[in-house]
Amino acid sequence: MTRPWETSLEQLVRERYPRLVAHATLVAGSRSDAQDLVQEALIAAFSGRARFASIAQAEAYVRRAIVSRSIDESRRRAREARVVGRVGAEPQRPVVVEERGPGADVVRALATLSPRERACVVLRQMEDLSVQETASVLALSHGAVKRYTSDGIARLDAALGTRTGPRSTSDVRLVQKDGGAR
Structure with missing residues (x-):
């Protein structure tokens, strides 16, 4: 007999996993980190006492957990880098896999932002x-x-060579019901 949370977890993974990974990729900056984040967020969401009234509610919770865990991971890495710097050891360099496909330049540019800016x-x-x-x-x-x-x-504009200005506004003309303009 399956428990209600197991059914919810299976449905969430079946229906929303690709979107969760895409969201996590934007937040984390790499697909491999994104998959790890999604797994950790799913475990956090469904291993505790949290109960969800709908799949949408569960997805929202997992998305928040992805962002929180990404920020926590960035902080942990920064702390480790400071400690390694004090000790004088060479930090291990992460293996970078080139992301390809549509939006790869945006994903790389997002990776240059601070965790909070990116989130x-x-x-x-x-x-x-x-x-x-x-x-x-x-x-x-x-x-x-x-x-x-x-x-x-x-910072994204600078990295991508784009220019995002303030949102443009346009004049609005009110039209009366009889068709005349005010």
Whole structure:
């Protein structure tokens, strides 16, 4: 007899795994790290006492866990680099596998951002979350989300050779029901 959480986990993996890996790739910067992040987030989501009313709710929880774990991993690596620097040993260099395919340049550019910048840019620009939703997911203030997003986009523009200006506004003309303009 299967437990309800097992059915939910199987359905989530079957229906949403590719999207979760794509999300994690944008957050982590590499597909191999992304797959590890998704596995860790799924374990965290379904090994505890968390119960989800729907697959969408479970997916949202896993997405938040992916971002949190990515930030934690970046912090851990930074701490290790500082310790290695103090001891004088040579840090092991990670093996970099060239990402190919559509968007590979964007994934490489995202990898140059700080973890918080990357998380804010991915959630705001690619996942289309509001400032408030992003702040909630990352446990940041609204101002911090705006700042990290702005800084991240500026750095992406520099890395990609693009220019993202302020959002353009256009004049809006109100039309009365009888067809005349105001």
